[in-house]
Amino acid sequence: MLYNLIKFKFGLKRFIFLCLYLTFSNSFSQTESKLVDLKQSANEFVFDIRYATSNNFTKEVLYDCEKCLLLPEVAEALKNANYYFCDRGYKIKIFDCYRPLSVQKKMWTKLPNPIYVADPAIGSIHNRAAAVDLTLITLDGKEIDMGTDYDFFGKEAHIDNYNLPKEVIENRKILQEGMIQFGFATIQSEWWHFYSKNKSGSPILDIPFVCEN
Ligand SMILES: [Zn+2]
Structure with missing residues (x-):
């Protein structure tokens, strides 16, 4: 009886472990294969993926190529947000999408300040393919003044800073109101x-x- 109970308990533990392993390993590989490449699937956006260039706060090229990968639901919401902005005379210019954790670690060594760079021990939502950095430009490609450049680390970039020209405040409002409507x-x-x-x-x-040559 005791032997059977021990055998059962041991078997049950192994079974639970196997189920957990299959659940997590499966969800990881499924998520991995399901990221949407926005550059391939939508041509209404403008891309300026800064970490594929040295024009970023690290002054180093961190990506081997210009990619914008997102979870399918996030990519879909972003496409809808862009249609919304297009109806209003703007389109989205994208600076960053999914960011591999290894890149997050490099950024953290350059700027270990959690206000501006997520600690890789916790992970950024960019590492989860669910965050995007962007601005608006006009339909004919003119820049919209948002007050600072991308990755400006200071209070001028804070969204609750209203000590800015009226036009900048209005431009940020248009951007935020549009994005919030689509679940961001x-x-x-x-x-x-x-x-x-x-x-x-x-x-x-x-x-x-994965970069094409
Ligand atoms: Zn970001």
Whole structure:
């Protein structure tokens, strides 16, 4: 009896462990294969993926190529947001989408300040393919004044800073109001950063970009 009970308990533990393993390994690989490449699937956006260039706060090229990968639900919401902005005379210019965890670690060594760079031990929502950095430009490609450049780390970039020209405040309002309608949320320190409220708890990924030659 005791032997059978021990055997049962041991078997049950192994069974639970196997189920957990299959659940997590499966969800990881499924998530990995399901990221949408926005550059391939939508041509209404303008891309300026700064970490594929040295024109970013690290002054180093961090991505091997210009990619914008997002979870399908996030990509869909962003496409709808862009249609909304297009109806109003603007379109979205994208600076960053999914960011591999290995890149997050490099950024953290350059700027270990959690107000501006997420600690890789916790992970950024960019590492979860559920955050996007962006601005608006006009339909004919003119820049819209948002008060600072992308990745300006200071209070001028804060969304609750109203000590800015009226036009800048209005431009940020148009951007934020549009994005919020499509399920995105803001953070206080960066006017360009938006994340999906529904998908912010998705698994952290560290898939390197597959670059075409
Ligand atoms: Zn961001």
